[in-house]
Amino acid sequence: MPDIAITRTAHPKTPPADDSLAFGKVFTDHMFLLNYDEGQGWHDPRIVPYGPFTLDPACCVLHYGQAIFDGLKAFRGADGQIRLFRLRDHARRVNRSGHYLCIPEIDPEMIEESIRKLVEVDQNWVPSKPGTALYIRPTVIATETFLGVHPSHSYLYYVIVGPVGAYYKEGMNPVRILATDKYVRAVQGGMGAAKTAGNYAASLFGAEQAAKEGYTQVLWLDGVHHKYLDEVGTMNIMLKIGDEVITPPLNGSILAGITRDSTLTLLRDWGLRVSERPVSIDEVIAAAKAEDLEMWGTGTAAVISPVGELGYKGERYVINGGRTGALTQKLYDTIVGIQYGTLPDKFGWTTTLGNRREG
Known part of the structure; x- marks a missing residue:
């Protein structure tokens, strides 16, 4: 498995206060990227500063919806340790979802390592208050430029993370x-x-x-x-x-x-x-x-x-x-x-x- 290159941001942000957290509104300083090209396979794993992508207007995912994602969380316990919940199972599910959309399988160990390493890099963003967590969103999108209905020959796997509070405004209430x-x-x-x-x-x-x-x-x-x-x-x-x-x-x-x-x-x-x-x-x-x-x-x-x-x-x-x-x-x-x-x-x-x- 290739090493993950890390480029840290020159302008780190201040994580929000735990009491202010909603769900899916704020994201951390970095993201993980991994490319796929037919004939080369998955390549160039890297962590880079969080930022927008540039996509061609004819990019496959924009027209034919060839995209999958997953979601898991990291938790900071009262002992200060950060725990990822069922990491291996989520990594396997990424590939199960990809199978349905003809997306080439990613080495499950790379999926696990991408998530683990990104959380380590941005670990100061993991909130501490009970009920809060760091939400992790691994995603794969088709990136080939074409108009026509067939599986893409290139893809981008990426991971973004962000601190979250309760998903429903009701919290644990019915x-x-x-x-x-x-x-x-x-x-x-x-x-x-x-x-x-x-x-x-x-x-x-x-x-x-x-x-x-x-x-x-x-x-x-x-x-x-x-x-x-x-x-x-x-x-x-x-x-x-x-x-x-x-x-x-x-x-x-x-x-x-x-x-x-x-x-x-x-x-x-x-x-x-x-x-x-x-x-x-x-x-x-x-x-x-x-x-x-x-x-x-x-x-x-x-x-x-x-x-x-x-x-x-x-x-x-x-x-x-x-x-x-x-x-x-x-x-x-x-x-x-x-x-x-x-x-x-x-x-x-x-x-x-x-x-x-x-x-």
């Missing part, structure tokens, strides 16, 4: 979601399992309509029957009915969330009954009416997000009395505890800077 059978985000056989820019573009209109009705996010139903739960716009969805915890299966139309996997691992470790199976909106509504429902979303940005209200076909259903459920809270506290180093990491999920995890 959010309101709207289940829609009118709009579709993805279907089996499509791009739903990839973390690609187009999937998020496909969600915008439905999300805007939900926001006009006072909801935080859309709960997407399957694209064929408009009946079975898929995922929320920025999260996988889970629910507890009776003694069963249920989440939709990875059938090709939803993202294999890293936080989803972490949550399922914890639930099974705790001995709970867990099912990855189709769950219909009718089953969910019936459980809500019977007051036998706890519901939450899982994702890197918000970690665990309780659902306090569900809208569907003009009706509103209160979930768990509009309060955060006991299991939801336990999941949040456990994952966050592992991320910040206040709870033991029995699953080997964290990578501490200066202490590289092997194997």
